[in-house]
Amino acid sequence: MxxxxxxxxxxxxxxxxxxxxxxxxxxxxxxxxxxxxxxAGAQPRxxxxxxxxxxxxxxxxxxxxxxxxxxAHGPWDPKLDPDTLREMLHHFSLVRAFDxxxxxxxxxxKTSFYMKCTGEEATSISTSMAxxxxxxxxxxxxQQGVLIARGYPLLxxxxxxxxNSGDKLKGRQLPIMYSSREHSFFSISGNLATxxxxxxxxxxxxxxxxxxxxxxxxxxxxxxxxxxxHAACTFASVYNAPVILNVINNQWAISSFSGFAGSExxxxxxxxxxxxxxxxxxxGNDPLACYAAERWAANRARTNSGPTxxxxxxxxxxxxxxxxxxxxxxxxxxxxxxxxxxPVVRLKNHLIELGExxxxxxxxxxxxxxxxxxxxxxxxxxxxxxxxxxxxxFHTMFEDVFEEEPWHLKEQNAQSQAERDxxxxxxxxx
Amino acid sequence: MSETKExxxxxxxxxGDDRRLNMIEAINDALDVAMGRDDNVVVFGExxxxxxxxxxxxxxxxxxxxxxxxxxxxxxxxxxxxxxIGMGAYGLRPVPEIQFAxxxxxxxxxxxxxxxxxxxxxxxxxxxxITIRSPFGGGIFGGQTHSQSPESLFTHASGIKxxxxxxxxxxxxxxxxxxxxxxxxxxxxxxxxxxxxxxxxFDRPVKNWKSHPDSVVPEGHYAIPLGKARLVTEGEQLxxxxxxxxxxxxxxxxxxxxxxxxxxxxxxxxxxxIEAVEKSVKKTGKCLIIHEATRTSGFGAELSALVQERxxxxxxxxxxxxxxxxxxxxxxxxxxxxxxPVRIGAALDKLLSE
Numbered sequence: 042m043x044x045x046x047x048x049x050x051x052x053x054x055x056x057x058x059x060x061x062x063x064x065x066x067x068x069x070x071x072x073x074x075x076x077x078x079x080x081a082g083a084q085p086r087x088x089x090x091x092x093x094x095x096x097x098x099x100x101x102x103x104x105x106x107x108x109x110x111x112x113a114h115g116p117w118d119p120k121l122d123p124d125t126l127r128e129m130l131h132h133f134s135l136v137r138a139f140d141x142x143x144x145x146x147x148x149x150x151k152t153s154f155y156m157k158c159t160g161e162e163a164t165s166i167s168t169s170m171a172x173x174x175x176x177x178x179x180x181x182x183x184q185q186g187v188l189i190a191r192g193y194p195l196l197x198x199x200x201x202x203x204x205n206s207g208d209k210l211k212g213r214q215l216p217i218m219y220s221s222r223e224h225s226f227f228s229i230s231g232n233l234a235t236x237x238x239x240x241x242x243x244x245x246x247x248x249x250x251x252x253x254x255x256x257x258x259x260x261x262x263x264x265x266x267x268x269x270x271h272a273a274c275t276f277a278s279v280y281n282a283p284v285i286l287n288v289i290n291n292q293w294a295i296s297s298f299s300g301f302a303g304s305e306x307x308x309x310x311x312x313x314x315x316x317x318x319x320x321x322x323x324x325g326n327d328p329l330a331c332y333a334a335e336r337w338a339a340n341r342a343r344t345n346s347g348p349t350x351x352x353x354x355x356x357x358x359x360x361x362x363x364x365x366x367x368x369x370x371x372x373x374x375x376x377x378x379x380x381x382x383x384p385v386v387r388l389k390n391h392l393i394e395l396g397e398x399x400x401x402x403x404x405x406x407x408x409x410x411x412x413x414x415x416x417x418x419x420x421x422x423x424x425x426x427x428x429x430x431x432x433x434x435f436h437t438m439f440e441d442v443f444e445e446e447p448w449h450l451k452e453q454n455a456q457s458q459a460e461r462d463x464x465x466x467x468x469x470x471x
Numbered sequence: 472m473s474e475t476k477e478x479x480x481x482x483x484x485x486x487g488d489d490r491r492l493n494m495i496e497a498i499n500d501a502l503d504v505a506m507g508r509d510d511n512v513v514v515f516g517e518x519x520x521x522x523x524x525x526x527x528x529x530x531x532x533x534x535x536x537x538x539x540x541x542x543x544x545x546x547x548x549x550x551x552x553x554x555x556i557g558m559g560a561y562g563l564r565p566v567p568e569i570q571f572a573x574x575x576x577x578x579x580x581x582x583x584x585x586x587x588x589x590x591x592x593x594x595x596x597x598x599x600x601i602t603i604r605s606p607f608g609g610g611i612f613g614g615q616t617h618s619q620s621p622e623s624l625f626t627h628a629s630g631i632k633x634x635x636x637x638x639x640x641x642x643x644x645x646x647x648x649x650x651x652x653x654x655x656x657x658x659x660x661x662x663x664x665x666x667x668x669x670x671x672x673f674d675r676p677v678k679n680w681k682s683h684p685d686s687v688v689p690e691g692h693y694a695i696p697l698g699k700a701r702l703v704t705e706g707e708q709l710x711x712x713x714x715x716x717x718x719x720x721x722x723x724x725x726x727x728x729x730x731x732x733x734x735x736x737x738x739x740x741x742x743x744x745i746e747a748v749e750k751s752v753k754k755t756g757k758c759l760i761i762h763e764a765t766r767t768s769g770f771g772a773e774l775s776a777l778v779q780e781r782x783x784x785x786x787x788x789x790x791x792x793x794x795x796x797x798x799x800x801x802x803x804x805x806x807x808x809x810x811x812p813v814r815i816g817a818a819l820d821k822l823l824s825e
Binding site: 177179209210211213214218220221222227228230232235237238239240241242243244245246247248249250256268269272273275276279440441442443444447448449 | 513539540544545547549550553554555556557558559560561562563565577580581584585588589590591592593594595596597598629630632652653654698741742743745
């Protein structure tokens with residue numbers, strides 16, 4: 042019992058608010074009608090070089106391009122040609138096939154862990170297509186779409202997921218924590234939001250050097266509660282850094298709904314207002330809106346007009362990871378009731394509406410994507426799967442701690458080798 | 472191999488007199504030299520730009536190299552370290568300043584989980600070649616939040632080097648080496664000896680650096696390799712393992728008591744100059760470890776374990792540790808806390824009576 046003096050007056054008793062989501066497992070009917078969804082095309086598009094305050098109305102709006110009629114509307118329509126739209130759809134198809142197979146691979150015991158991005162594909166694929174290929178991205182853990190859009194080989198991704206002898210990260214990182222300097226894709230940490238101020242630092246360096254490349258980071262809405270996010274906003278604002286801060290509001294941080302990051306009081310885009318950043322709030326399931334917003338922010342950053350914070354309003358259709366079971370904390374109806382639809386279906390329907398696509402071609406594309414993933418998976422399995430011996434040589438454990446191995450690591454390396462020799466007197470089996 | 476005490480050869484000014492600098496001037500000189508040689512070196516921190524730092528270590532750099540290479544930052548150690556990491560990934564060589572080591576904790580996650588791991592987790596694709604400078608240690612009536620010695624929080628993490636100079640000459644050479652090193656380095660500057668080689672006798676007149684041989688600091692570029700200790704004095708009676716301010720305190724106490732000791736200024740804690748440690752302890756058979764930081768899990772515990780593991784059959788007495796107490800650094804009782812001559816003397820008496 043806390044030490045509290047006895048009440049001697051009529052002051053109101055204080056009470057603590059603990060946020061609670063609307064729909065727990067077993068909820069009768071999921072009703073998202075309270076979410077305000079403005080008409081596609083209704084949102085103004087300020088000049089890319091505008092004063093940040095001109096964007097602040099958009100922080101509580103929702104930028105949408107694709108309407109119920111599957112057509113593009115309004116000033117945010119990026120007017121992409123059909124080939125680019127089909128390329129985007131192809132990336133979507135490939136990511137979805139990849140997620141399916143890797144998820145299954147984890148269930149089959151081929152690796153320890155996997156994370157799908159189902160429902161959020163547009164927030165990484167459409168956005169990264171709006172960047173230049175050498176703009177530096179600082180991803181969180183659900184941006185496999187960026188790598189796929191940038192043409193990173195699936196084989197490398199699977200080798201990493203399997204932590205096998207072909208893994209160029211030498212089996213050190215949890216599955217999906219990719220890194221590819223060649224693809225301007227920063228090493229994924231696994232700690233949350235640390236990459237956001239790092240992206241700002243990279244952008245500051247690019248500006249110091251009068252480079253032309255910009256930086257972009259991704260973070261989940263839950264992780265915006267980390268101090269690092271706020272440091273990033275402050276530094277981005279103070280130095281007018283050429284950076285885009287993408288916030289993926291997929292409603293759920295494992296089992297904690299967005300209310301635990303503050304969504305009951307304000308939108309995540311509106312964080313931009315207090316920091317003096319440009320801010321946009323975007324339908325994250327609208328691939329054209331995602332592309333258009335990211336391109337707007339990229340053009341703004343590239344012309345020294347300032348950083349942008351973008352909230353992508355979307356929904357995490359699957360569990361947080363293979364270690365998560367969302368049926369334990371949210372209603373299973375949420376996914377189907379989500380009012381912004383599915384980004385893949387919306388893009389497909391748009392192309393069909395334009396007369397540039399049909400269901401047969403879609404089916405063929407999906408089949409080819411699945412076959413491609415299957416073939417690369419088989420290829421990767423030749424390098425081994427997690428826990429089956431075909432890992433990196435033991436001594437690599439001691440490499441890259443420092444550029445050069447100091448004496449104490451050399452000693453420990455020798456100790457490790459002695460342990461192996463003792464356990465396997467006839468050599469380590471492979 | 473440890474180096475013998477350096478005798479700077481070119482440490483003279485235009486008139487032929489020795490060029491004598493205090494520690495602050497030597498650090499400023501090192502930053503100037505590093506920035507002059509490599510335009511990827513950038514310096515920033517709270518009050519570190521226009522004003523030149525609350526201890527003046529970055530004075531004049533903004534004027535000389537421009538605002539985008541020496542600048543002020545928001546009061547966010549997390550942001551300072553994180554942006555340094557991003558700049559390092561770009562290809563710069565950032566030298567962020569944390570105004571007091573006591574303020575480093577908001578940036579600790581970025582140092583330990585990010586800077587120190589980046590090379591490993593990316594298998595060498597990315598690294599964080601940053602040097603984090605920060606004044607540390609007590610003895611200036613700084614109270615519990617301007618006096619701490621948190622070096623063991625960094626030596627315990629893998630992937631980061633920890634460097635602590637004890638003289639102006641070393642401060643310049645070690646800082647240049649740290650900046651040129653491709654791994655992240657914590658560079659703790661013992662602020663009690665910024666202006667003079669404090670000997671631990673707080674009730675005696677303050678000395679400045681001008682009469683100390685290691686305040687002769689050559690102009691231009693020189694680097695002292697990281698991981699090499701410095702033999703400050705030679706003696707047969709015992710080995711003293713120490714660093715930072717306590718180098719000078721140890722030397723004064725040995726002189727006061729007429730004890731002839733090998734005093735090893737470790738200079739770099741990780742990687743440690745284990746050869747120098749082993750060689751000396753095997754010679755003298757007695758080992759005294761001195762640091763200002765709190766005792767439990769302090770770096771002295773690591774040193775003690777290493778000496779025991781490697782020199783046990785040469786030891787003639789139990790290893791002694793002289794450290795700060797396991798309390799926060801008290802403001803008014805600072806000199807009762809500080810591991811000064813009385814505490815060191817008692818340990819010496821014990822060691823030498825064996």
